[in-house]
Amino acid sequence: MTSTNAIQVKGLKKNYNGFPAVHNLEFTVREGEIFSLLGPNGAGKSTTISMLSCLLPPSGGDALIAGHSITRASGSVKRTIGVVPQEIALYDDLSAHQNLVFWGRMYGLRGSRLSRRVDEVLDLTGLADRRHDRAGLYSGGMQRRLNIGIALLHEPRIVIFDEPTVGIDPQSRRRILDGVKEINARGVTVLYTTHYMEEAQELSHRIAIMDHGRLIAQGTHNELMRMVGGLHRITLTLSRKPAGLLALWRMLAGVHSVSEEGERVRLLVQDSTRVLPTLFESAAREETHITGMDIQEPDLEAVFLHLTGKALRD
Amino acid sequence: MFYIALKDLMRSLRSPFTLAFMLILPLLEAGLPYLAFSNLSSGLPVQTTRVLLVNLDRPVEQYPDFLAGNLLADMFRNDELGDLLDTTVGDSEAAARAAVDSRETDVAVIIPSGLTAALFGGEGRTEIEIYHDPALTLGPAVVRDVVTNFLDGFAGSLIAADTAARRAAEDGALLDDNSRLEIMRRYGDWAQGVGESLGQGIHPAVRYEASARVQPSESVMKAQIGPIMLGMLVFFAFFTGAISAQSLLHEAEQGTLARLFRTPASKTAILTGKFATVEILLALQVILLIGIGKALFGIAWGDPILVILNGSALVVAAGGFGIMLIAFMRTTRQAFLVMGGAVILTGMAGGTMTTWFVNPPALFETVNLFTPQGWILRGFSAAMRGGGTIEAAVPAAVGTGLGLIFLWIGVHKLKAKFA
Numbered sequence A: 001m002t003s004t005n006a007i008q009v010k011g012l013k014k015n016y017n018g019f020p021a022v023h024n025l026e027f028t029v030r031e032g033e034i035f036s037l038l039g040p041n042g043a044g045k046s047t048t049i050s051m052l053s054c055l056l057p058p059s060g061g062d063a064l065i066a067g068h069s070i071t072r073a074s075g076s077v078k079r080t081i082g083v084v085p086q087e088i089a090l091y092d093d094l095s096a097h098q099n100l101v102f103w104g105r106m107y108g109l110r111g112s113r114l115s116r117r118v119d120e121v122l123d124l125t126g127l128a129d130r131r132h133d134r135a136g137l138y139s140g141g142m143q144r145r146l147n148i149g150i151a152l153l154h155e156p157r158i159v160i161f162d163e164p165t166v167g168i169d170p171q172s173r174r175r176i177l178d179g180v181k182e183i184n185a186r187g188v189t190v191l192y193t194t195h196y197m198e199e200a201q202e203l204s205h206r207i208a209i210m211d212h213g214r215l216i217a218q219g220t221h222n223e224l225m226r227m228v229g230g231l232h233r234i235t236l237t238l239s240r241k242p243a244g245l246l247a248l249w250r251m252l253a254g255v256h257s258v259s260e261e262g263e264r265v266r267l268l269v270q271d272s273t274r275v276l277p278t279l280f281e282s283a284a285r286e287e288t289h290i291t292g293m294d295i296q297e298p299d300l301e302a303v304f305l306h307l308t309g310k311a312l313r314d
Numbered sequence B: 001m002f003y004i005a006l007k008d009l010m011r012s013l014r015s016p017f018t019l020a021f022m023l024i025l026p027l028l029e030a031g032l033p034y035l036a037f038s039n040l041s042s043g044l045p046v047q048t049t050r051v052l053l054v055n056l057d058r059p060v061e062q063y064p065d066f067l068a069g070n071l072l073a074d075m076f077r078n079d080e081l082g083d084l085l086d087t088t089v090g091d092s093e094a095a096a097r098a099a100v101d102s103r104e105t106d107v108a109v110i111i112p113s114g115l116t117a118a119l120f121g122g123e124g125r126t127e128i129e130i131y132h133d134p135a136l137t138l139g140p141a142v143v144r145d146v147v148t149n150f151l152d153g154f155a156g157s158l159i160a161a162d163t164a165a166r167r168a169a170e171d172g173a174l175l176d177d178n179s180r181l182e183i184m185r186r187y188g189d190w191a192q193g194v195g196e197s198l199g200q201g202i203h204p205a206v207r208y209e210a211s212a213r214v215q216p217s218e219s220v221m222k223a224q225i226g227p228i229m230l231g232m233l234v235f236f237a238f239f240t241g242a243i244s245a246q247s248l249l250h251e252a253e254q255g256t257l258a259r260l261f262r263t264p265a266s267k268t269a270i271l272t273g274k275f276a277t278v279e280i281l282l283a284l285q286v287i288l289l290i291g292i293g294k295a296l297f298g299i300a301w302g303d304p305i306l307v308i309l310n311g312s313a314l315v316v317a318a319g320g321f322g323i324m325l326i327a328f329m330r331t332t333r334q335a336f337l338v339m340g341g342a343v344i345l346t347g348m349a350g351g352t353m354t355t356w357f358v359n360p361p362a363l364f365e366t367v368n369l370f371t372p373q374g375w376i377l378r379g380f381s382a383a384m385r386g387g388g389t390i391e392a393a394v395p396a397a398v399g400t401g402l403g404l405i406f407l408w409i410g411v412h413k414l415k416a417k418f419a
Ligand SMILES: Nc1ncnc2c1ncn2[C@@H]1O[C@H](COP(=O)(O)OP(=O)(O)O)[C@@H](O)[C@H]1O
Pocket: A016, A021, A039, A040, A041, A042, A043, A044, A045, A046, A047, A048
């Protein structure tokens, strides 16, 4: 069973002078998945990452990374993972190329493997054209990409991203999210931390929600939604409103309520993905066109609000 | 470790700031006075000028016991001039001139045989000769003023004595020669006081001559620039040590140090790599400055082995000092101020700014011993002077020892910090 667990966190703790920044953390990241740690600033995400990457010794507990203990086999752990730190950490008076060569060497790459990986990462991060410019002259988004690229040089099986999209423009963020998915598609396990619920929702197979150093919930997105008993709200605009159609919809399994709101019809459903095809089919049979549609899923924001009584972002 | 040092060296050598502190500033500081060819002594605190007095004066028949040359010689022995002039007596004009040419003395004053005769209205003109080292202005000027004062005073006293004699004659009295001399002497004392408060030009009876044989660029400048360059070398090496050690703090602030600690490279290797950079930069600086000093200014550093010993001591001590200081700093801002201050203070206390002092106060010599700079200067200076092996090697050993102690303290503190 352990072979399918990329990361297994067992009662991890960290105190800063008595202040519990991370408290009895328990979670498991399966091989090949994208697992997100979602929590507001100060939740303890970076502290957790620092312990998992053997930068900080835990105050208690342990974690296994690909079977290696972070407290007893830090060398193996460091070689297995790639870490993208929250703060951009590179030499801004060196070029992208020089940075990559240096960090590659720090990970033990040499010779042709080093130059091949440097080229591949330059392509992956879209920095090949500017490879010889000083990193300090790059835009924030380019620096973030280089910051990520450094963590991928040694082809780690597990990559940990600590809030890689903080403070950048939407295009750069899009590019990074797509990059994370692409890396994962190549079989790399991803542990991703963020305080943006949209990112956790879009990327993750599974999500753990953290607050004040504790895990307060974890599961797939759907599982988390179910915790708040959330119903999808579907709002439809119809070409006409045959009475039989609305009556039929009220009787469908998974549909909680159907109400008319002027031109539009609002349905509360358990799972919009399952209900929507039936809605479209029955409308077609009644020769009614659905001309507009809006689906409002209950979101992680609602889950966080439900569990902590406060908003995820202040 | 090797790659960290390589990367740091590449970054440092591309930084104009580092280069300025390593090479350009020390060379400028040492070389500017040299290149400007200005008179170094003029800007320095007052130094004692060595005067060699040759009194060839002979009495006239009228006053067999009186010699004007002796009066002048007495003036040079005046206590008030004691700090300024260190007067010794010679007996040959040629020997006195030779002493100036060979820099054994700074000024030669030659009182001619006919001075007394000339002053009593006599036979022809006779000049008092002041022959001096061209590199000096202050000391020879003092000598010139003393002589001018004397001549003015003497002329005045003669007039006073004549006037007194005429008055006495009008009253029917006759002044004897001794009374005449007594009047002149008293007048002379008074005139000397007046004369000092007046600005004086060169008296026509003074020949003021700079030695043409002593070449300033060849000897004095060179003699001065060696110690100055040495002081700058030691001072700025400690600056380089402090600045290059700061790259550790800089990396900590940039997050790259934490990132390094996340790589499989060990902490010891990472820190060793950083320290190696500091020492390599220092070695480069010391070698280059010594080489450039020799090539550009013709500085003779002394026995190569002693220079290497002291150079290594400098590298170890300056590096250790920087690493120790950095271990106690929290931010680069703090480090810049505190370490800059520490390097300047210890540098000055160590005597790096005052290497050209001919007679440094005894307190300086003692304070020097409490700084690594002081010891290393001592070793280098001994080598430069051509001093004995022990004289140059012991300070080098002390400097190296201090450097190793600093390094040990720094490494322990840093290990605790990053544990
Ligand atoms: N080095 C430190 N010393 C003391 N407290 C710290 C330190 N680093 C983080 N903390 C505290 O620990 C808590 C968790 O911080 P962090 O792990 O950075 O949270 P996140 O990454 O989720 O924003 C915060 O309250 C923070 O102030």
